[in-house]
Amino acid sequence: MQTHEMPRIGLVGSQGAYGRWLRCFFEDRMGLRVVGHDPHGDTALTERALIESVDVLIFCAPIHQTPSVIRHYVEQAAGAERGQLWLDITSIKAGPVAAMLTSQAEVVGLHPMSAAPKSATLRGRAMVVCEARLDRWRAWLERFLAATEADCVRANADQHDRVMALVQGMVHATHMAQGAVLRELAPTVGDLDGIRPFSSVGYELDVAVTRRILASNPVIYQDIQFENPYVAPMLERLAAHIDGLRDLVRQGDDVARERMRETLLTQSRSYVGEQAVAEGSYAFERLGYLLADLREPRYISVFLPLDRPGSLRALLSVFEQRGVNLDSIHSSRSAEGELLFRIGVSRECDAMALRDAIDAIAWQGIGRVVEAAGMATPS
Ligand SMILES: NC(=O)C1=CN([C@@H]2O[C@H](COP(=O)(O)OP(=O)(O)OC[C@H]3O[C@@H](n4cnc5c(N)ncnc54)[C@H](O)[C@@H]3O)[C@@H](O)[C@H]2O)C=CC1
Ligand SMILES: O=C(O)C(=O)Cc1ccc(O)cc1
Known part of the structure; x- marks a missing residue:
């Protein structure tokens, strides 16, 4: 009972960006004791000793390594994990959750939809919660999720990965491609500084997203493309539409223009619906006013x-x-x-x-x- 009231927390990947944020969160916001292991700078406890000294173990290691790290912890635990809660915060969910399920612990996959924030909680950010095997830890998990102040959305791991191919895979792919196109073509028109005075709101927003990606940990953006099986089919569709647009522009006649309007604007507009189109358009306008104020x-x-x-x-x-x-x-x-x-x-x-x-x-x-x-x- 005591265990579920004030559990000891273990962080695998304790020295990383999220590991450090989670340590502060659990210590300062929840008053819990936190220990960790990280090959880079936190090796006081062996992996086995870490498992033995905690009630809740959280994996916050690099995406492509996490399933094998978890399998290694399952081996090290050798049953000692029974009665524990194992969580992970990996950006891809199917592999880590399946690996955690090979343990005897209760298992929940999490995915906070933001980089480790500078604020004390995840207020205003979404967090995906994949309950995979949850029983006696349910009440504590709910308290923990409430303390994060995140907007939690429930999904299974497969659903999560399908959605993330769009929410992250597609958004990152298009902006990484924009970054590469600008690198290749901006020098022909006066470089980025030369373009800046010509900015539209859309350009400014896209440039901000691209630069945010370029400023962040490249391994995460690489792994989000390569580790999610639903990304490759999404990229096929994305490439097909860009290729299709290029072909129509090359064709250049009225038939091509009409076809572009139909496939890339009219059909999507009716899919999104009038009200959502109007709301999105207004959101864009408000961001335009905000950018104007900030300028x-x-x-x-x-x-x-x-x-x-x-x-x-x-x-x-x-x-x-x-x-x-x-x-x-x-x-x-x-x-x-x-x-x-x-x-x-x-x-x-x-x-x-x-x-x-x-x-x-x-x-x-x-x-x-x-x-x-x-x-x-x-x-
Ligand atoms: N940074 C972000 O924007 C977000 C990250 N995440 C997830 O959080 C996780 C961690 O991300 P970050 O903290 O940003 O990465 P990070 O690269 O800053 O930290 C990862 C840490 O894991 C450690 N590590 C590597 N191998 C290990 C092992 N075998 N055992 C223990 N530790 C090991 C590394 O030394 C490093 O300190 C990733 O799975 C990522 O998908 C989730 C949402 C957002
Ligand atoms: O680029 C984004 O989508 C971000 O806002 C940062 C980020 C990176 C990785 C994640 O798993 C979640 C969020």
Whole structure:
């Protein structure tokens, strides 16, 4: 009983990005004891000793290695895992879940749909939950999932992998291809910096996705393409549509134009449905306004240390008292994950009044101005 109340947590891959996040999560948010093993930097416990000292074991190792790592742990455990809960967070689910099922532990596969966040929980992110063999650990699992604050969606492992071929495989493939096309063709039109002033909202959004992928761990993007059996058939369809479009454009006549409209626009529009098309289109517009606000060169970013009602009002009153007109206000996060208010300031506002407002934010103890951009340099 005690075990299920305050289980000891074991992390396989404890030194990785998610391993480190999970350690903080379990220790700080759930008050649980965490131990781990990782060939890179966490070898105090042998694998067998790790298994013997935990109640819940979580695999957070690289995707392509995880099934064999799990099988190795099953061998090492040799039955000692009976009564434990084994979880994994791998981006592909069928292989890891099948491997965990060869143990005698209870088994649930998880997939958080975001990189390890800078925040303390997974609030606002989806997490797929594949219950494979769950009995006595059910109540604790529900408490754990609630503590993550993730939006949990249940699926079996095969369903998960089919969906991920679209949600991840397709999205990553198209953006990796965009990155390669830009690399090849952008030099002929003034390079990326030369293209930037010509950006549309769609280009800017796609470039952000592509660069996010390029900034991340390449092994994950490689494994998501290569380890999911549903990716190859998806790529066939993707390639067929791109090839088809190229052929129609080469053909170039009215028949080809009509065919393109029919296959790539009209049929998809009616499949998606009028309402969802309208909602998606509006979401795109809102992102356009957001990007426009974020592009405004004159803004300040403020960290408000006091997370309580009225903090934002105190901040805004500093501007009001000095007659500084604001164009936009967004809550956002710094690259380090700190919650910030980003305030766009009217280009017409008086530079002295703005500087005075910035000073007042600090000396009145309202907040810390992390960045002030587009200000006239003081004379
Ligand atoms: N990074 C992301 O965006 C997301 C990752 N995931 C999943 O989380 C898992 C881990 O990902 P990251 O933490 O980003 O990767 P990572 O590469 O930062 O960490 C993996 C860790 O596993 C360790 N490791 C390698 N072989 C091992 C073994 N035999 N035994 C124990 N540890 C071993 C590595 O030394 C490394 O520290 C992957 O399965 C990935 O699919 C899930 C959602 C998002
Ligand atoms: O590229 C994406 O989809 C991300 O947002 C990051 C990411 C990478 C791997 C995952 O399994 C889940 C999320």
